Amino acid sequence: MSAAAQLCLQCGLCCNGVLFSDVELRAGDKATQLTSLGLDIFRKGRKQAFTQPCKCLERDLCSIYANRPMQCRAFECTQLRLVDQGAKPLSAAERKIREAKRLAGEVAQLCRDLGHGDETVPLNRRYAAIMSEPMDLAGDERGVELRGELMLAVGKLVEVLERDFLRAAVKE
Ligand code: SF4
Ligand code: SF4
Incomplete structure (x- = not known):
C-alpha cells in the first residue's frame, strides 16, 4: 500500500463533513447508480450534489471506493x-x-x-x-x-x- 493511501485510511476529513458540507457530481457520475449505492443526492441549483458527512463513509473508509464519484477520485488534499x-x-x-x-x-x-x-x-x-x-x-x-x-x-x-x-x- 502506498504511503498516501495509508494516510487516507486514518483520516476521512474530506468525507466526514469537516472539510466539505457537500460534494457536487461531475460529468460521468451516474446519479441513479450512486443513489442505489447509498449516497444522499440532492439538487443544488442546476447541479446535483451529495451530502456530507457521506453516507458511504464507514470507520474512515469509503464503502463504495471502486464506484466513488469523480470529485472523490480527483480530490487530493495538501x-x-x-x-x-x-x-x-x-x-x-x-x-x-x-x-x-x-x-x-x-x-x-x-x-x-x-x-x-x-x-x-x-x-x-x-x-x-x-x-x-x-x-x-x-x-x-x-x-x-x-x-x-x-x-x-x-x-x-x-x-x-x-x-x-x-x-x-x-x-x-
Ligand atoms: S485526501 Fe487528505 S483529507 Fe482526504 S482522506 Fe486523504 S488525507 Fe484525509
Ligand atoms: S463516496 Fe467515498 S470517497 Fe466519496 S465522500 Fe463518500 S466516503 Fe468519501
Missing part, C-alpha cells in the same frame, strides 16, 4: 500531495491529520454542548445554526461563554484546514 511528491514524510502528515481531527472534535463537542449534536449535519452548518440563534446575554452566561469558545475553536480549525489541507501543495 498533505496527500506532499506525501505523494515525496516532499513530506508520512509521519509529519499524520501529525497534521491528528491535529485537525482533534480540533474538529473540539468543535463538535462544543456544538453538542450548545444543543447541536446531530452528527449527520456537517460541522459548518451546525456552527451557522448556533450563531444564527438569538443569544440571552443577561440570563445565559454559560451559553454566551460556550459560544465564545466555539468561535475560537472554529477559527483555529478553519486556519488549519485552509493552511494544511486546502492550499495548493508546495514543498515545505
Whole structure:
C-alpha cells in the first residue's frame, strides 16, 4: 500500500463533513447508480450534489471506493500531495491529520454542548445554526461563554484546514 493511501485510511476529513458540507457530481457520475449505492443526492441549483458527512463513509473508509464519484477520485488534499511528491514524510502528515481531527472534535463537542449534536449535519452548518440563534446575554452566561469558545475553536480549525489541507501543495 502506498504511503498516501495509508494516510487516507486514518483520516476521512474530506468525507466526514469537516472539510466539505457537500460534494457536487461531475460529468460521468451516474446519479441513479450512486443513489442505489447509498449516497444522499440532492439538487443544488442546476447541479446535483451529495451530502456530507457521506453516507458511504464507514470507520474512515469509503464503502463504495471502486464506484466513488469523480470529485472523490480527483480530490487530493495538501498533505496527500506532499506525501505523494515525496516532499513530506508520512509521519509529519499524520501529525497534521491528528491535529485537525482533534480540533474538529473540539468543535463538535462544543456544538453538542450548545444543543447541536446531530452528527449527520456537517460541522459548518451546525456552527451557522448556533450563531444564527438569538443569544440571552443577561440570563445565559454559560451559553454566551460556550459560544465564545466555539468561535475560537472554529477559527483555529478553519486556519488549519485552509493552511494544511486546502492550499495548493508546495514543498515545505
Ligand atoms: S483529507 Fe487528505 S488525507 Fe484525509 S482522506 Fe482526504 S485526501 Fe486523504
Ligand atoms: S463516496 Fe467515498 S470517497 Fe466519496 S465522500 Fe463518500 S466516503 Fe468519501
